[in-house]
Amino acid sequence: MAQAARQLQQENNSLQEKEGKYLTFTLAAEDYGLEILKVREIIGMMDITAVPQTPEYVKGVINLRGRVIPVIDLRLKFGLEAAEYGERTCIIVVEVQSELGPVQMGVVVDSVSEVLNINGDDIEPSPSFGTKLKTQYILGIAKAKGSIKILLDIDKVLTSEEMAGLESLGS
Amino acid sequence: MTDQAPDNRNLIENLEGLALKVVMLEEGDLPGLGSFLNHLETVQKILDAETAPEAALLVQRLEEVGNKLILQELASAAQGQELLSHGVSLLLTWTRENKFPAAGEAWTAYCRLSQELGLGGTEGAAESPPPVDEEAAAASDAETIIFEDPELTNNFITEAREHLEGIESGLVHLEQAPSDLAAINAVFRPFHTIKGVAGFLNLAQIQELSHEVESLLDEARAGRLQINAATIDLTLTAVDRLKEMLDDLQEALADKRPLRIFNLQDVMDMVHALQSGSEIKETPKRQLGEILVSKGEISDSDLQGALKQQKVESRPPTTPIGEILVKEGKVTPGKVARALVDQLTEEKPGTEAAAIPAGMEGKAAADAQVAPTVKIDLAKVDNLVNLMGELVIAQSQVRQNPKLMGISDQKLERDLAQMSRITTELQMISMSMRMVPIGQTLRKMVRLVRDLARKSKKQVELHIEGEETEIDRNMVEAIYDPLVHLVRNAVDHGLEPPKEREAQGKPPEGHLWLRAYHKGGNVVIDIEEDGRGLDRDRILAKATERGLVQPGEQLTTTQIDHLIFEPGFSTAEKVTDISGRGVGMDVVRLTIEKLQGKVEIHSRPKEGSTFSIRLPLTLAIIDGLLVKVGKERYILPAVSVRETLRPAPEDYFTVQGQGEIIRVRNQIIPLLRLHRLFRTENGETHPTKGLVMVVEYDGKQRGLLVDDILGKQEVVIKSLGEAFQNIKGLAGGTILGDGRVGLILDLSGLFALSQT
Numbered sequence: 035m036a037q038a039a040r041q042l043q044q045e046n047n048s049l050q051e052k053e054g055k056y057l058t059f060t061l062a063a064e065d066y067g068l069e070i071l072k073v074r075e076i077i078g079m080m081d082i083t084a085v086p087q088t089p090e091y092v093k094g095v096i097n098l099r100g101r102v103i104p105v106i107d108l109r110l111k112f113g114l115e116a117a118e119y120g121e122r123t124c125i126i127v128v129e130v131q132s133e134l135g136p137v138q139m140g141v142v143v144d145s146v147s148e149v150l151n152i153n154g155d156d157i158e159p160s161p162s163f164g165t166k167l168k169t170q171y172i173l174g175i176a177k178a179k180g181s182i183k184i185l186l187d188i189d190k191v192l193t194s195e196e197m198a199g200l201e202s203l204g205s
Numbered sequence: 206m207t208d209q210a211p212d213n214r215n216l217i218e219n220l221e222g223l224a225l226k227v228v229m230l231e232e233g234d235l236p237g238l239g240s241f242l243n244h245l246e247t248v249q250k251i252l253d254a255e256t257a258p259e260a261a262l263l264v265q266r267l268e269e270v271g272n273k274l275i276l277q278e279l280a281s282a283a284q285g286q287e288l289l290s291h292g293v294s295l296l297l298t299w300t301r302e303n304k305f306p307a308a309g310e311a312w313t314a315y316c317r318l319s320q321e322l323g324l325g326g327t328e329g330a331a332e333s334p335p336p337v338d339e340e341a342a343a344a345s346d347a348e349t350i351i352f353e354d355p356e357l358t359n360n361f362i363t364e365a366r367e368h369l370e371g372i373e374s375g376l377v378h379l380e381q382a383p384s385d386l387a388a389i390n391a392v393f394r395p396f397h398t399i400k401g402v403a404g405f406l407n408l409a410q411i412q413e414l415s416h417e418v419e420s421l422l423d424e425a426r427a428g429r430l431q432i433n434a435a436t437i438d439l440t441l442t443a444v445d446r447l448k449e450m451l452d453d454l455q456e457a458l459a460d461k462r463p464l465r466i467f468n469l470q471d472v473m474d475m476v477h478a479l480q481s482g483s484e485i486k487e488t489p490k491r492q493l494g495e496i497l498v499s500k501g502e503i504s505d506s507d508l509q510g511a512l513k514q515q516k517v518e519s520r521p522p523t524t525p526i527g528e529i530l531v532k533e534g535k536v537t538p539g540k541v542a543r544a545l546v547d548q549l550t551e552e553k554p555g556t557e558a559a560a561i562p563a564g565m566e567g568k569a570a571a572d573a574q575v576a577p578t579v580k581i582d583l584a585k586v587d588n589l590v591n592l593m594g595e596l597v598i599a600q601s602q603v604r605q606n607p608k609l610m611g612i613s614d615q616k617l618e619r620d621l622a623q624m625s626r627i628t629t630e631l632q633m634i635s636m637s638m639r640m641v642p643i644g645q646t647l648r649k650m651v652r653l654v655r656d657l658a659r660k661s662k663k664q665v666e667l668h669i670e671g672e673e674t675e676i677d678r679n680m681v682e683a684i685y686d687p688l689v690h691l692v693r694n695a696v697d698h699g700l701e702p703p704k705e706r707e708a709q710g711k712p713p714e715g716h717l718w719l720r721a722y723h724k725g726g727n728v729v730i731d732i733e734e735d736g737r738g739l740d741r742d743r744i745l746a747k748a749t750e751r752g753l754v755q756p757g758e759q760l761t762t763t764q765i766d767h768l769i770f771e772p773g774f775s776t777a778e779k780v781t782d783i784s785g786r787g788v789g790m791d792v793v794r795l796t797i798e799k800l801q802g803k804v805e806i807h808s809r810p811k812e813g814s815t816f817s818i819r820l821p822l823t824l825a826i827i828d829g830l831l832v833k834v835g836k837e838r839y840i841l842p843a844v845s846v847r848e849t850l851r852p853a854p855e856d857y858f859t860v861q862g863q864g865e866i867i868r869v870r871n872q873i874i875p876l877l878r879l880h881r882l883f884r885t886e887n888g889e890t891h892p893t894k895g896l897v898m899v900v901e902y903d904g905k906q907r908g909l910l911v912d913d914i915l916g917k918q919e920v921v922i923k924s925l926g927e928a929f930q931n932i933k934g935l936a937g938g939t940i941l942g943d944g945r946v947g948l949i950l951d952l953s954g955l956f957a958l959s960q961t
Binding site: 081083084085086087088094095096097099100101102103104132137139 | 591592594595837882883884885923924925926927928929932933934935938940944945946947948
């Protein structure tokens with residue numbers, strides 16, 4: 035009993051820590067948020083050079099002011115239906131932590147919505163959806179403005195292993 | 206012991222100034238000593254004798270030591286200075302912690318030294334505070350300082366490492382010319398510096414060890430100790446130990462953990478053993494009295510009188526003549542001091558300069574060449590190089606702007622041309638900032654060769670040429686391992702033992718040349734020895750045994766030589782400690798090829814072998830051919846392209862409907878389709894319509910089918926990031942003229958891909 039209470043307390047604490055500002059964006063009909071501190075910039079769609087032998091969701095690389103950074107399509111990554119890139123399609127450049135230090139990457143999203151301040155009290159842990167849906171990328175579910183936002187743990191979404199580990203598929 | 210601190214901040218500032226002066230003190234530097242003493246007086250005024258009696262006493266003692274140093278009354282000036290620096294660091298520690306007196310390393314060392322010097326040893330013992338845990342005290346001192354100022358400590362680590370490398374190569378030189386004073390000095394000085402700074406940073410163990418070695422070398426400098434193999438070995442051991450300590454220091458700094466305590470007893474014992482065995486040889490010096498007489502400060506009769514007095518007072522004479530003269534009022538202390546300076550400076554031309562006339566010229570020339578430098582964070586340079594590349598591209602975009610090109614204005618033309626000249630030059634300069642001389646890497650081999658030669662009981666003379674050859678900094682580290690391997694092989698397999706050499710009519714000592722030079726836009730490093738040469742019969746036998754060569758196959762000598770690069774190939778009869786484990790040569794070749802380079806072998810039986818490593822000047826730029834495959838564009842390193850052709854239909858064949866080959870003159874070359882390997886869309890389907898580029902890698906040729914060649918250009922290689930670093934067939938990316946990313950092909954990966 036006491037243990038369960040402590041666990042609840044711990045969960046609460048970690049949810050409290052997730053309080054803060056989030057950049058929200060849409061993918062298909064879903065709303066997502068990612069920690070504003072991870073975002074470096076938001077750029078419009080640009081030419082992407084495809085990189086062979088990578089999974090489909092890795093769109094390739096772009097030239098970000100002289101640096102070559104990888105770009106992934108979040109729709110494809112999450113198994114959503116692919117969409118044509120349009121006027122509102124954006125690349126959010128994020129800085130993620132890798133084993134070798136911070137790395138910049140771009141994620142393609144349907145559109146960027148706004149920056150929201152989310153209270154710790156409004157965040158709930160991600161429910162389990164069984165085996166068919168992996169929730170390891172999700173920090174939590176936030177209730178805001180009458181709808182819900184899926185808060186992403188972008189470090190986990192964009193691990194190098196995720197991108198390179200599937201390289202064997204290609205060869 | 207009191208809480209009432211005597212004007213603490215002011216005191217600390219003064220003490221720090223004092224500590225700096227001690228560190229900067231050179232032996233026989235009387236003006237320096239003088240300014241030290243002046244400074245000490247300031248400190249003495251601040252220090253209240255009542256609130257900090259111990260400290261005041263210590264200052265007094267330091268003053269005495271300083272005076273004695275000036276009057277040259279100490280048996281060893283180096284030890285006197287040591288004592289000063291210990292004393293000052295002790296004062297600093299006390300003042301910083303506001304605790305008088307603190308126990309610990311410094312105090313103990315101070316007392317020990319002062320006893321050795323015969324400076325009121327009994328007093329020292331009486332004053333000595335109860336010895337608390339020495340190590341703990343030393344460690345905590347060190348930590349506070351190194352963690353307070355990590356930058357300073359990091360600088361120290363870098364510099365000390367450089368010094369140690371210098372010592373290593375100096376030692377090897379010294380071994381060949383044991384009595385060369387310049388060589389001894391070249392080894393002595395870095396130890397002195399390390400000791401000084403380590404003392405300043407309170408790194409007790411590093412200071413202790415370097416001090417021991419320094420004093421040993423000091424004996425050699427004074428001619429009291431002959432440099433021999435044992436001295437050199439010992440010094441090298443100490444160098445290794447210091448390296449370990451520096452590694453530990455660096456880790457400790459990173460992890461914010463306490464320093465490891467090293468056991469130095471063995472090294473210390475060896476030093477003492479050598480020192481006690483040293484013979485005492487008087488160095489010829491002009492007597493102080495003579496100098497004073499010749500300067501007209503005293504008359505000859507004064508001197509005779511003083512000398513008599515000296516003999517009367519003690520036997521053998523211990524009271525310095527200078528002191529007697531001062532006591533008798535014949536001369537002022539200042540004049541004695543000046544005469545002592547003369548004595549010291551006279552001493553130099555007598556001994557040092559005579560021994561190093563040849564070296565001096567070179568050194569002076571080298572000094573003149575050294576331009577002032579600044580240290581810059583490598584990341585900044587990389588950033589600059591990147592941005593410069595961008596600027597060049599942006600500039601070419603502007604120039605190619607159709608609207609701008611429509612304007613026919615001469616001034617605009619001229620200005621644009623001027624701008625492009627400047628950007629190109631800027632790019633060259635920023636690139637060159639990343640270039641460093643290869644010398645340091647080559648010099649690292651000096652120690653290696655020496656150790657290898659000893660282990661394998663061979664005599665090896667190493668010649669290093671072209672140390673100033675510049676190479677991209679990022680490449681320096683990458684070539685180190687292959688270089689070590691080739692040098693090992695040269696000593697272990699290439700060179701014969703002395704007896705075998707003599708039997709062949711060669712001089713017993715083998716020669717190993719490390720040569721670096723620029724040739725045709727490449728950096729070439731030759732590793733050449735005059736050993737036995739490659740044993741082609743044995744290589745062939747081994748290769749046949751391993752199934753690398755079919756029995757009866759005809760191979761050229763070059764082909765046979767290059768068999769040693771095959772994986773798992775080793776012909777060493779026995780596995781030695783040094784090499785011959787059968788790994789390596791293939792790794793060497795692979796590493797070099799990854800750097801867009803090549804290794805070549807030229808071997809002459811019984812005369813020796815040369816391994817040539819050919820590397821591009823920089824990893825940052827390659828000469829590339831931009832090719833189009835479907836809707837993608839790729840860059841192919843121009844260096845590996847042999848020819849480009851469009852095969853006639855009768856020169857194109859398929860094998861079992863799958864494999865494709867083309868015939869180029871009389872050669873059969875397998876054909877690779879990039880779009881198939883990379884699964885891109887809409888590549889040109891038929892070789893007779895597209896272009897075939899014949900590329901060579903690793904001695905193998907392949908035809909690459911592409912749609913078209915778009916141009917030839919120099920491209921700046923950029924990493925694709927860790928996510929894509931393992932993708933086969935890609936060496937990196939670059940920014941093309943239109944701002945998009947282009948992918949650079951890696952042939953080794955492509956060839957490997959085509960075989961799966």
